[in-house]
Amino acid sequence: MNPHSTLPVAVIGAGPVGLAAAAHLAERGLDFVVLEAGNGPAAAMSSWGHVRVFSPWRFNIDAAARRLLEADGWIAPNPEDLPLGSQIVTDYLAPLTKLPALAGRVRYGAEVIAISRDGLDRLRSTGREDSPFLIRLADGQELTARAVIDASGTWPTPNVIGGSGLPAHGEADAAAAFIDTALPDVLGTDRDRFAGKHTLVVGAGHSAANTLLALAQLATEAPGTKVSWAIRTGAATRTYGGGDADALPARGALGSRVRALVDSGAITLHSGFSVRSIAVDGEQVAVTARSGATVTADRIVSATGFRPDHTIAAELRLDLDPIMGSTRALAPLIDPNQHSCGTVPPHGVDELTHPEPDYFAIGAKSYGRAPTFLMATGYEQARSVVAALAGDWEAARDVQLELPETGVCSSAAALGADDAESCCGTPAPQAVEAPRGLATGVAGGLLTLPVVQPVAEQAGTGGGCCGS
Known part of the structure; x- marks a missing residue:
């Protein structure tokens, strides 16, 4: 029995997965606190609320959360509808945090900056399992916990633009004035930054596809808007994806529409373009590839994916796979050289366990x-x-998962890790009326894609099947 069983379980992050953990803890009768850095639930998702996800509501609601909500009289959205990111927050996650089982247990503005063992650093072994976790917040407050579930995601730490996993020369100098990350709202609040400008989108995932389609739409409305696209590989096969073979039709349509825009010349594709340097030249930037090719643009959108930041757990004993940065047991199950989003096998507590109990x-x-x-x-x-923390090891190890197969979440072996993004988790722009044939792609663990078809034919967008 945990000697600190009277202490709460600390959940870091109030996104979909963090709040799912809270719902399961509530059902199990375990004390807990949720620490969220933002000012409301799913702060990261709210930042791309203009994006519509690929997957219908039935993939986006956790089972324990649904049970708690429905017991309180909540009526679930149509299971086949494709929600915007903002709708997932307002129609599902916000009501969840207000339930009696969770109300008062979710702390906002609570940014975790470090986790350790109370009175022990990483070197100390004697008495380690008998010491509670010590969690320090950015405002200096500290609290103790019997266990820590870190669902803080990767949204705050995007990958760099430069090839080989290293920042491009000059990338830091150009960042503030010229570079946007994480799916800007091209057709909405960020429109003025892109209208009439030449934008270079760097990256080969759904986030890139989302932005490309939104920019292509903007180009039909704002004269002078130009769209270029740079990828490191020799062909855009990964972005074009599975088309009609995709189990989520809206996701499959994403790549097909990008391909049509490239073929028509609306998007200029620069393949084999591994960024080496970014040089500011007055009001523009010159982006140069290792091959020597150069693209001069007014703005850059970095859509190169995200990576985890384990800094807050530096005093804990983690056993991270040297390639994936996941636990060693999980790494071969999620390797993008072998698996797509839909072929990752079920896994749970055994694959997620670190040497730090x-x-x-x-x-x-x-x-x-x-x-x-x-x-x-x-x-x-x-x-x-949560089942393991409750001592129900039979349930903890009975892991089951049914996922939609996809042809667009796979990564070719030649694809560099820093060129990839969470294929089922990136935002797409807000639904707007537009010429047939446009749409977009992914957000923070959710498959997404903006509806840019005629309203009567809106097929949905993006992908709620991913997300953290």
Whole structure:
């Protein structure tokens, strides 16, 4: 029995997976506190609320959360509808945090900056398991916990633009004035930054596809808007994806529409373009590839994916795979060289366990730099880990998962890890009326894609099947 069983379980992050863990803890009768750095639930998801996800509501709601909500009279959205990121927050996650089982247990503005063992650093072994976790917040407050479930995600730590995993020369100098990350709202609040400008989108995932389609739409409305696209590989096969073979039709349509825009000349594709340097030249930037090719643009959108930041757990004993940055047991199950989002096998507490007892990273962060995370996977992780913390090892190890197969979440072996993003988790722009044939792609663990078809034919967008 845990000697600190009277202390709460600390959940870091109030996104979909973190709140799923909270719901399972509430059902199990375990004390807990949720620490969220933002000012409301799912702060990262709210930042791309204009994006519509690929997957319908039925993939986006955790089972324990649904039970708690429905017991309180909540009526679930149409299971086949494709929600915007903002709708997932307002129609599902916000009501969840207000339930009696969770109300008062979710702390906002609570940024975790370090986790250790109370009175022990990483070197000390004697008495380690008998010492509670010590969690320090950015405002200096500290609290203790019996266990830590880290569902903080990867949204705050995007990959660099430069090839080889290293920042491009001059990337830091150009960042503030010229570079946007994480799916800007091209057709909405960020429109003025892109209208009439030449934008270079760097990256080959759904986040890139989202932005490309939004920019192509903007180009039909704002004269002078130009769209270029740079990828490191020799062909855009990964972005074009599975088309009609995709189990989520809206996701499959994403790549097909990008391909049509490239073929028509609306998007200029620069393949084999591994960024070496970014040089500011007055009001523009010159982006140069290792091959010597150069593209001069007014703005850059970095859509190169995300990576985990394990800094807060530096005093804990983690056993991270040297390639993926996940636990060693999980790494071969999520390797993008072998798996797509839909072929990752079920996994739970056993694959997520570190040498540090009762510390678990779940959600997108658990996958390290693998871009194969799905939100439904995160829900099953949360269920399994909480069952283990409750001592129900039979349930903890009975991991089951049914995922939609996909042709667009796979990564070719030649694809560099820093060129990938969470294939089932990136935002897409807001639904707007537009010429037939446009749409977009992914957000923070959710498959996404903006509706840019005629309203009567809106097929949905993006992908709620991923997410943290």
